[in-house]
Amino acid sequence: MDYTTLCPQQGKLEVVNGAQPLSPFHTDILAFIDDLSQEIIKEEEFRRFPEIIAAGYWLRKSAIQRLKHIFIDRGGKQRVARGLVFHLAPSNVDTIFMYSLFLSLLVGNTNIVRISFKSNKNIQGLLAVINRVCANHISVSHRFLIVNYEHDDTINGYFSEICAMRVIWGGHETINRIRSIQIPPSAHEITFADKFSIALINAENYLAYNKKEDIAIRFFNDAFWFDQLACSSPRLIGWIGTSEQITTAKEKFWSSISAVIAQKEYESSPSGNMDTYVALCQYAALDKNTTIPDSHFPSIKRITIPKTTELSFRDIHCGQGLFIEMNFDDLKDVAHITQSKDQTITAFGFSSEAMKKQLIPYLKGGVNRIVGFGNALTFSHDWDGYDLLNEFTRIITVEDALY
Amino acid sequence: MIEEYFLHRPFSLTASEKGKQFLDRLIVLHRHHSERCSEYRNIYKAFGRQKTLPRDDTDFIPLPVRLFKTLTLKSVNPEDVQKTLTSSGTTSQNVSHIYLDKETSRLQTKVLAHIINDYIGTKRLPMLIIDTEDVIKDRQLFSARGGGILGFSTFGRNHLYLFDSEMNIKVNELKGFCDRFKEQPVLLFGFTFLIWKYFVEVLKANNQSVSLPHGILIHSGGWKKLKDDAVDNETFKTAIRGTTGIQSVYNFYGMVEQLGSIFMECERGFFHTCLFNNIVIRNWKTLKVCQKGEEGIIEVQSVIPWSYPGHVLITEDLGVLIGEDNCECGRKGKYFVVNGRIPVAELRGCSDTFQHTG
Numbered sequence: 001m002d003y004t005t006l007c008p009q010q011g012k013l014e015v016v017n018g019a020q021p022l023s024p025f026h027t028d029i030l031a032f033i034d035d036l037s038q039e040i041i042k043e044e045e046f047r048r049f050p051e052i053i054a055a056g057y058w059l060r061k062s063a064i065q066r067l068k069h070i071f072i073d074r075g076g077k078q079r080v081a082r083g084l085v086f087h088l089a090p091s092n093v094d095t096i097f098m099y100s101l102f103l104s105l106l107v108g109n110t111n112i113v114r115i116s117f118k119s120n121k122n123i124q125g126l127l128a129v130i131n132r133v134c135a136n137h138i139s140v141s142h143r144f145l146i147v148n149y150e151h152d153d154t155i156n157g158y159f160s161e162i163c164a165m166r167v168i169w170g171g172h173e174t175i176n177r178i179r180s181i182q183i184p185p186s187a188h189e190i191t192f193a194d195k196f197s198i199a200l201i202n203a204e205n206y207l208a209y210n211k212k213e214d215i216a217i218r219f220f221n222d223a224f225w226f227d228q229l230a231c232s233s234p235r236l237i238g239w240i241g242t243s244e245q246i247t248t249a250k251e252k253f254w255s256s257i258s259a260v261i262a263q264k265e266y267e268s269s270p271s272g273n274m275d276t277y278v279a280l281c282q283y284a285a286l287d288k289n290t291t292i293p294d295s296h297f298p299s300i301k302r303i304t305i306p307k308t309t310e311l312s313f314r315d316i317h318c319g320q321g322l323f324i325e326m327n328f329d330d331l332k333d334v335a336h337i338t339q340s341k342d343q344t345i346t347a348f349g350f351s352s353e354a355m356k357k358q359l360i361p362y363l364k365g366g367v368n369r370i371v372g373f374g375n376a377l378t379f380s381h382d383w384d385g386y387d388l389l390n391e392f393t394r395i396i397t398v399e400d401a402l403y
Numbered sequence: 404m405i406e407e408y409f410l411h412r413p414f415s416l417t418a419s420e421k422g423k424q425f426l427d428r429l430i431v432l433h434r435h436h437s438e439r440c441s442e443y444r445n446i447y448k449a450f451g452r453q454k455t456l457p458r459d460d461t462d463f464i465p466l467p468v469r470l471f472k473t474l475t476l477k478s479v480n481p482e483d484v485q486k487t488l489t490s491s492g493t494t495s496q497n498v499s500h501i502y503l504d505k506e507t508s509r510l511q512t513k514v515l516a517h518i519i520n521d522y523i524g525t526k527r528l529p530m531l532i533i534d535t536e537d538v539i540k541d542r543q544l545f546s547a548r549g550g551g552i553l554g555f556s557t558f559g560r561n562h563l564y565l566f567d568s569e570m571n572i573k574v575n576e577l578k579g580f581c582d583r584f585k586e587q588p589v590l591l592f593g594f595t596f597l598i599w600k601y602f603v604e605v606l607k608a609n610n611q612s613v614s615l616p617h618g619i620l621i622h623s624g625g626w627k628k629l630k631d632d633a634v635d636n637e638t639f640k641t642a643i644r645g646t647t648g649i650q651s652v653y654n655f656y657g658m659v660e661q662l663g664s665i666f667m668e669c670e671r672g673f674f675h676t677c678l679f680n681n682i683v684i685r686n687w688k689t690l691k692v693c694q695k696g697e698e699g700i701i702e703v704q705s706v707i708p709w710s711y712p713g714h715v716l717i718t719e720d721l722g723v724l725i726g727e728d729n730c731e732c733g734r735k736g737k738y739f740v741v742n743g744r745i746p747v748a749e750l751r752g753c754s755d756t757f758q759h760t761g
Contacts, residue, residue: 281446
């Protein structure tokens with residue numbers, strides 16, 4: 001089979017396939033992850049890649065201890081690893097493979113990870129660090145294999161045949177194509193399809209808030225770290241308030257965002273700029289009630305679409321700095337436009353109580369997480385509606401009286 | 404009033420002579436499309452421009468050419484659509500659909516003739532078509548390629564298709580054609596890449612040449628594949644001269660979304676606007692008009708499109724305006740170069756692991 005082993009350097013499929021499951025949060029794994037976290041955080045070359053540093057922090061000792069407690073609180077004592085997990089990582093957010101892999105490794109599984117390799121310098125650097133850490137953790141290095149290959153039904157078929165669980169990150173086309181390849185009847189599968197995310201701003205509270213620059217920086221991170229291509233990056237900005245409040249708030253908000261963009265020297269690519277212009281025209285062409293504000297911020301394109309639109313605006317969107325804006329009366333009003341494709345709501349100026357009472361009961365579908373500004377991209381063990389620690393393990397029940 | 408255009412030679416008017424008349428025609432088209440094409444009207448409305456007319460030729464909102472791939476854009480009644488042109492594309496989603504009525508088709512033919520006649524004269528010339536006849540026979544293949552051939556065929560007589568079905572040179576027929584017409588002007592037409600790959604390279608590889616010293620070669624099509632082989636316009640021309648003796652080689656820049664009003668290359672190697680078309684180079688970030696000499700995205704304008712809103716389009720090509728009305732070739736109008744497509748960024752994908760790996 002024609003695949004390239006990226007990590008560990010001397011990794012062998014037979015070795016990984018032959019390794020036995022470990023108990024969840026085994027000390028060998030914890031030691032490996034701790035070393036890895038430290039190596040990532042201190043690596044100079046990652047300073048330019050905040051998403052990798054963030055992954056490093058996510059893996060640090062205290063965070064993993066918290067994960068362990070959550071696992072146990074949710075009944076982890078009854079749970080064991082599944083066995084060999086085959087992960088197909090996404091290409092839009094190139095650090096996701098780490099979360100998928102290390103969560104699965106933590107709970108005792110062995111792993112094969114296919115990453116789509118586009119010679120991103122940051123990912124090469126990351127793989128080099130993992131390789132370095134592997135050298136000091138031989139037994140753990142026998143528990144995973146990171147590979148790269150052009151999608152090939154033979155290779156996908158073989159990994160699918162030997163796995164106990166398959167994890168597919170990808171667009172609809174990828175998921176359908178991979179799903180046509182069988183896994184063993186008893187194997188488990190979870191899929192992470194293409195998603196759409198929303199930011200909600202309470203205009204009145206925003207206007208009253210005095211740290212607008214801080215909000216802008218957090219929004220910038222949410223939206224632009226992955227050129228707005230991450231599923232959880234906000235694409236629709238929902239404004240709640242009176243029309244006067246919204247008008248003033250929008251003005252302040254976007255001018256503060258454009259200041260951050262200028263300060264961070266963020267630039268969209270020429271082709272990305274064309275993609276967003278095409279999408280903008282497409283929205284405008286199809287709904288006569290859209291308005292495109294006269295924008296002086298080249299890296300941002302905005303279009304206001306009425307909340308009553310019949311446009312399938314989620315599918316036309318192509319990331320890269322395009323923001324749909326909608327005005328809402330209240331949270332219930334927002335709930336009405338939601339659908340199964342929706343994933344994250346990044347919110348400012350609301351209480352969690354309000355979300356639980358006025359939004360969640362009225363959702364039409366989707367929405368798996370509601371987080372504050374700045375946390376859109378923060379990966380969680382609860383993702384896309386899955387409790388991953390749970391998904392990566394299976395339950396064994398033992399009755400008390402066995403005689 | 405558009406008939407008045409044909410009283411002038413296509414490259415004879417300066418900016419000030421052309422200006423008002425050209426803008427007036429674009430405004431006529433703008434009013435027509437605003438009235439008849441809801442998508443066009445909606446775009447102007449979204450930008451807050453439904454009430455004011457464009458002030459000058461840089462003041463239109465250019466529709467992206469890609470929009471013809473995703474939307475059905477037409478400004479005439481369905482029963483008036485005579486034919487639908489499609490651009491070549493690999494998947495069904497990736498094909499442009501251009502709806503033509505009788506008047507738009509008529510203008511396309513007439514404008515193309517007016518431009519080409521300025522280069523080759525008004526007499527029909529013996530014509531060598533550097534392609535296979537299959538492209539016009541096979542309806543499956545009938546696209547921009549077949550349409551281009553049929554459009555240009557009207558300028559020729561004694562047509563010979565150079566290739567058989569397998570894209571091999573029909574050696575005997577070619578020899579007969581050259582022997583018969585070598586003393587007089589002949590027209591050759593084809594697509595740049597096909598000419599290079601199946602004609603020039605084959606002749607070179609076999610150490611062969613033909614002699615058509617009075618030939619005029621007109622060609623078009625993308626340079627992308629040729630650039631991969633490090634073939635630029637100069638290399639192309641030199642190789643054509645070396646293998647065929649043809650001195651007059653003209654590339655043109657055009658697209659299925661604006662058939663007819665093509666931008667012809669001049670003897671200095673620049674593309675020219677004429678009475679029927681115009682370009683605006685725009686900054687890729689702001690879409691503001693670029694200075695002369697500054698690279699930007701090419702917006703193309705044409706007086707022809709009546710049945711579909713294609714009179715002002717933004718392409719995905721990069722180009723540079725070199726000058727206006729003072730090209731050394733003697734033609735008036737803007738002259739420019741095309742630098743290829745906007746480079747596609749190393750995208751982190753639209754979350755599809757398949758799309759960006761192949």
